[in-house]
Amino acid sequence: MRGLKDKTVLLTGGANGIGAAIAKRLAEEGCVVGILDLDAAGAEKVAGEIKAAGGKASSYATDISDYDAVKRAVESFEAASGPVAFLVNNAGWDRAANFLDTTPDFWKKIVAINLYGPLNVSHVVMKGMAARGFGRVVNIASDAGRVGSSGEAVYSACKGGMIAFGKTMSRELVSKGIIINTLCPGPTDTAILRSFLEGPDGARIAEGLKRAIPMRRLGAPEDYPGLVAFFLSDDAVYITGQTISVSGGLTMHG
Secondary structure (H helix, E strand, O other): OOOOOOOEEEEEOOOOHHHHHHHHHHHHOOOEEEEEEOOHHHHHHHHHHHHHOOOEEEEEEOOOOOHHHHHHHHHHHHHHHOOOOEEEEOOOOOOOOOHHHOOHHHHHHHHHHHHHHHHHHHHHHHHHHHHHOOEEEEEEOOOHHHHOOOOOHHHHHHHHHHHHHHHHHHHHHHHHOEEEEEEEEOOEOOHHHHHHOOOOOHHHHHHHHHHHOOOOOOEOHHHOHHHHHHHHOHHHOOOOOOEEEEOOOOOOOO
16 A cells, blocks of 8 residues: 555554454555553554564553543654654454443443543544544544444444544544544454353354354454555545445445
8 A cells, every 4th residue: 555654653452353453454555553452461462473474563451431541542653663653543342232231331331442442542633633634534434333233222323423533623634634443343253242152052153144244254453454544545535534334245335
């Protein structure tokens, strides 16, 4: 991809799954990668794998729901690697439950990670981008935020909020040279989905999902980094405010 080499990219939730796959792909493209994740050991492991492969990466143990912690982590990354050029808001968390069986404390945890987290990171990072007149952002939301998902009411609300936030900020900041787009994964073999399939009906539900997807398989973490790299690249300079589903055809918008 054009325009990625030597660019600094800050990525949240890069310790495993989709985030780890994105971090590795961007490092392969020549980006200098900074990983923010509450899982310090996992983030350090991914950064170590990138460096062992000849790339540049660092990790920062960070609770993205804590604004001050985010600010400190961003300052540390920029002091070591330079101003953030690219941002990938990827971190997320959920547990399957019917909404009427949940509690406000459960909602608060989901909202803190999936909505306040990316708001915190975006607020800190985009200020610098706006001042410098350049920035590219990819928000990893979910098709749950576009079409809903049983057992994920609050998570879906947060992801729908991220889609709307990305569109609004793309309007507010395009004059500052900032491009913002959103990627919505469909059902993907990650820790979140596996937590949904832990019960006795897990195998049946997984097979049902596969049958519903035209490509007849669940997504894999490696299915998403290419589109993220494209959105961040010079090949996408005339694309902003867009939301793209990557779901094997399960959802088809247009």
